[in-house]
Amino acid sequence: AMAVIFPFETRCYADTSLAVEFVGHPFVTPGHRSPVTYDPAGPVLLLPGSRRQAVARIFPALLEGYRSFGGREAVVLYPSEEILAVLRRSALPAGVTLRTVASAERDPVGASAVLTSSGTMSMQCALAGIPGAIAYRANPFTYLLGRMLVKVEYLGIANLLLDEPMYPEFIQGAAQPRALAAELDACVNDAGRRARTAAQAARLRALLDVPAGHDAGGWLAQKLELAR
Numbered sequence: 001a002m003a004v005i006f007p008f009e010t011r012c013y014a015d016t017s018l019a020v021e022f023v024g025h026p027f028v029t030p031g032h033r034s035p036v037t038y039d040p041a042g043p044v045l046l047l048p049g050s051r052r053q054a055v056a057r058i059f060p061a062l063l064e065g066y067r068s069f070g071g072r073e074a075v076v077l078y079p080s081e082e083i084l085a086v087l088r089r090s091a092l093p094a095g096v097t098l099r100t101v102a103s104a105e106r107d108p109v110g111a112s113a114v115l116t117s118s119g120t121m122s123m124q125c126a127l128a129g130i131p132g133a134i135a136y137r138a139n140p141f142t143y144l145l146g147r148m149l150v151k152v153e154y155l156g157i158a159n160l161l162l163d164e165p166m167y168p169e170f171i172q173g174a175a176q177p178r179a180l181a182a183e184l185d186a187c188v189n190d191a192g193r194r195a196r197t198a199a200q201a202a203r204l205r206a207l208l209d210v211p212a213g214h215d216a217g218g219w220l221a222q223k224l225e226l227a228r
Helices: 052-069 081-087 101-106 120-128 140-149 157-162 177-189 191-208 216-227
Strands: 002-004 020-022 036-038 044-047 074-078 096-100 109-111 113-116 132-136 169-171
Touching: 002 216, 036 120, 044 052, 044 109, 044 120, 052 081, 052 113, 052 132, 052 177, 074 081, 074 101, 074 109, 096 101, 113 120, 113 177, 120 157, 120 191, 132 177, 157 191, 169 177, 177 191
Parallel strands: 002 020, 036 109, 044 074, 044 113, 074 096, 113 132, 132 169
Antiparallel strands: none
């Protein structure tokens, strides 16, 4: 048997003999502590990701978008010393603070807007209701090959789940400073955008919520009991 954390995954294994059950996503369980929260008066959050080569391509774009926006401080969350070394290659403007993800798990960052890569942290932000946008730059050859082989409407996990752009996506050459700055401005100053993000976050939580009696721990205990 298999427990899955996204509702669409049950369909992915429909052609196998496995009994597949959706048990809810760990980010919406009662004990989960998110490293980020929404604070309309808070700083801008910059999340370039966790893979060295990707961060080297994405972080400069995020920084330039933030510089073009101006007006608020920014916090950059990074997961490791390896990624910190990549971040420090860029000239950080005044008002930008670097923090570890581990420190944010102990003391969450309240953010008013986010520019993020398309990975796991974008889900944390989406569930927290932080308005923002996704920026991503892959190796050009890898990107072209991926576009040929994989047919999906979005890269962001929240966008895929909702089937709409909760976080507008700026991929490859579209990740330009003016476009990213415009997104930050809308996130901070457009009441309609903030309300829409809050509604989308609520829908996302409902999609990923733990089914009654079927959380991952309970599912595993049940299977082990049946196996005795």
